[in-house]
Structures are given as structure tokens and as C-alpha cells.
Amino acid sequence: MLPIRSTAALIIIAPLIKKSTKVITTANNKSQTNTNTMSTAQKYPAPAVMGPESIMSKKAHGTSATPVQENLRWNVDRSVADRICNFNRHYAEHSGYFKTVPEFLNETNDTPADKEITFYDSNTGKPLFYAPR
Secondary structure, X not given: OOOOOOOOXXXXXXXXXXXEEEEEEEOOOOEEEEEEOXXXXXXXXXXXXXXXXXXXXXXOEEOEOOXXXXXXXXXXXXXXXXXXXXXXXXXXXXXXXXXXXXXXXXXHHHOOOOOOEEEEOOOOOOEEXXXXX
């Protein structure tokens, strides 16, 4: 099995990691290095911008105006995705959740090392990032 070549907590497939350093390319083609220690005092390099707490205020559907889309990629459990994306302030899915999604594992294993996988926002469907880059 090839190693999983992505970080995707926003779309509920990455294991929870206390500290990680990743170089990713966002959907707008800007590379960034993100060191995340899960600390509210943590500063992030551009283009990341830390928003005010009001971003997470109650909206029509938890912290979002809409629920996650129907028929999520890789047959990801919609209720888990909705809880993480819209009714969650801390952390994400349980560590190792991605290992329970065979469609995701198959795609990562079948994707050649010189090709990318596009990761999308579960609510809007817009591209979030591409991995690896």
C-alpha cells in the first residue's frame, strides 16, 4: 500500500494529529507551509488568516448556512461529515476514520505518484487543495 499523500481534516478523512507540518497547495495555487499545534495562540503564515470567533457563530445549519452535500465523495458518512463541518468547534473525526473508507484508500492506492487528488469542501463543493504538490 502506498502512503496516503494528503491532509484533509476539513473533508473528514485525515486522522487527528497533535502536531504536523505540511506543505500544501491551495485551490488558488498558493503554496503554504502550515504548522499546526492546535493552539489558539498559534500564528499561521500567509495566506492563512485567523478569523474572529464570530465566524463560528450559530447560523441556519450549525456554523454554516447549509448542510453538507448529498452523496459525498468516497461514500463518506454524511452524518459524520455534517457533524464535523457544521456542529463542531474542536477536532474532527476519530483518528483512523479514513481507514474505514475503502473508496478513499483505493483511490489513493490507484493514483500514480506523479498525479494529484483534488479535495473539495463538503458544504460548497469548491476545490480546497490538491495533494501532493
